[in-house]
Amino acid sequence: MLLFLITFAHLLCAAIARPSLNYLENHYGRENESEEVRSAAIKRLLEVFGMDDPPLTRDHKQPPQYMLDLYNTVADVDGVTKDPYLLEGNTVRSFFDKLHSEQVEFRFNLSTVARSEKVLTAELHLFKLRPQTSATFNRHHFCQVSVYQMLDAARFNLTQERKLLSSRLIPVHSTGWEVFTITQAVRSWMADEDSNLGLQVVVRTIGGSQMDMKLIRFASGRNHHQSKQPMLVLFTDDGRRSATPEITDINDSSALPNLPQAGPASRTARSVDYMEEEGVSMHCQRLPLYVDFEEIGWSGWIVSPRGYNAYHCKGTCPFPLGQNMRPTNHATVQSIINALKLVKGIETPCCVPDKLFSINLLYFDEDENVVLKQYNDMVAGSCGCH
Known part of the structure; x- marks a missing residue:
């Protein structure tokens, strides 16, 4: 009888210590799902950059000085295009x-x-x-x-x-x-x-x-x-250049008439979270969104930049829409219709980018050639209610 009790106790402890089958299935299922999402996201990002696969990472040689100088001529420290007409083609x-x-x-x-x-x-x-x-x-x-x-x-x-x-x-x-x-x-x-x-x-x-x-x-x-x-x-x-010229002077305050800009990204995030927790609505504005190529796993073949601030737009577009929210005429009319409840189901306008800037990448391709490529509509220059 004593032997039976001891054996039963061992089995009970082992069962408690070992994760259940359902737990293991859920745990590994989430891991697999997360990996699938990451893989799909990276694949889609490569498509944005016009690639099927990332170039193989190897010990690259020093990029030609001509290419480094050309990159510094057409792009700022974050890779944002200084002037879309400086580069012939893209x-x-x-x-x-x-x-x-x-x-x-x-x-x-x-x-x-x-x-x-x-x-x-x-x-x-x-x-x-x-x-x-x-x-x-x-x-x-x-x-x-x-x-x-x-x-x-x-x-x-x-x-x-x-x-x-x-x-x-x-x-x-x-x-x-x-x-x-x-x-x-x-x-x-x-x-x-x-x-x-x-x-x-x-x-x-x-x-x-x-x-x-x-x-x-x-x-x-x-x-x-x-x-x-x-x-x-x-x-x-490669034919991907947009037909409409973009305004790219990001240091020109008239080109980016946003609502008051926040300081460092971390402080901005905390202030936004605090406002949301307190139930305070934040009006439409541009907020930081840094894309780090090292975190994505691309630092081995991208020379410059190491990452860039894409920014994103967030906030409400309440009635009445002021000019500081950069509303389109359509957004103004939609806001009025929503406020007067003239038509059922009409939402308020959305806070979206209304200026987009291009960035430049300097990188090694699969044959170890150095490439400078310009990509349109990669940075939210300003936000407005549309």
Whole structure:
């Protein structure tokens, strides 16, 4: 009898200590549901940014200084566009030379560019090195630098194996970046990927004779630092740019005539919660909403910004609507109809964004090219009753 009681007590304790089957099902069910929601949310966010999957996270190289400078020119510290007309199109990509040749021949892999994108401008960026000491007293002060597109003469039954794209005079003793327009070649490569046989750079004297390559040297991908590697910069438009220009001067108080703005986000949240707990209605206003790319898990491939303040609109639109609530005429009429109860079921107007600004992302794509892309309607610039 004693043995039976001891065994029963052990079983009872084990049953109490072990979670019930219903509890386990509910617990893991909620976990699975939460993971499904997160996965669906991330997938939808990727669609907003025009991607199917996030680029693979790896130890990336330093982004080209040109791309960093371009980003800082078109975007503020939060990534918000300074002026929508500063950037040609809405996408800029940089490609490094894939040949790594010591000669002046270059080839770029453009497979990451969608066929639907409109090629606006393509530039070849070459870093001109200082002449070697032994050649500094050469009698030539200028040279003619020409960029050619290599052609498959046999395939297209052509008489020439190359086509001139750009040509100009360059000081022999200068150093730094030289930029050549090669838009024609890139457009033909986009139309026929197999036609991409690369580029060739030829340097001649003003008289047309071959130039001493010790005097005129360009950095190559094989022998020089990454910061000086040959680079193709491509400006395109993917068709997602809005037809209506946006007002983007976010420091202009006239562009953002909101009701009194709150300070830090945490203090704003507490004050809003307090008002709601006390039953005090908050009039329509703009409140912070920070999107942190590290929390989403995207910090491995996004260079800048690390996150941005999207803001959101919250509050009531009570009758009568003052001009400080930035109401549309439709919202004013709706508010009057609601107040007079002239039509059953008519609600008060809603507090929504009435100005939206674009942001810019600088990131590595799946082929480790650095991309600058502009996305419309990402930041609530101001709120109003609509």
